[in-house]
Amino acid sequence: MKLLIVLLAVLLGVWLWRSRRVQDKRPTTAPPKVLQNMVPCQVCGVLLPQNEAVTTPHGVYCGPAHRKQAEQAPR
Template structure:
């Protein structure tokens, strides 16, 4: 009876191990999500920082800046000169 109980525990342990292994293999075989579309990178007209075009702040002339503060500073610089 003791050997039968040990055999039952081993069979259950192997069954659990195999089911977890199958789940891991199935997860690895699942295709990755499609890549996201690349965004155009632009440089800030004031400091030169590169950032995605969608994150930039533009002025009336179409220049792109990394922040509203740099847009304001660039406008001040053009007014001085």
């Protein structure tokens, strides 16, 4: 009878230890992403975040190649 009680106590201890260990490994929720203004490229119309766009007094472009292409085009 003593052996059965000791075995139950050990099993209960292992079960409690494992249940708490699993709770610690659960992933936390990621922070919400910040929404950004999307702007279209003046040449190709691709939408991109405003902080990644190449902005000039003549317009907004998706990269330096389109900025250069727009500057070379006749107005």
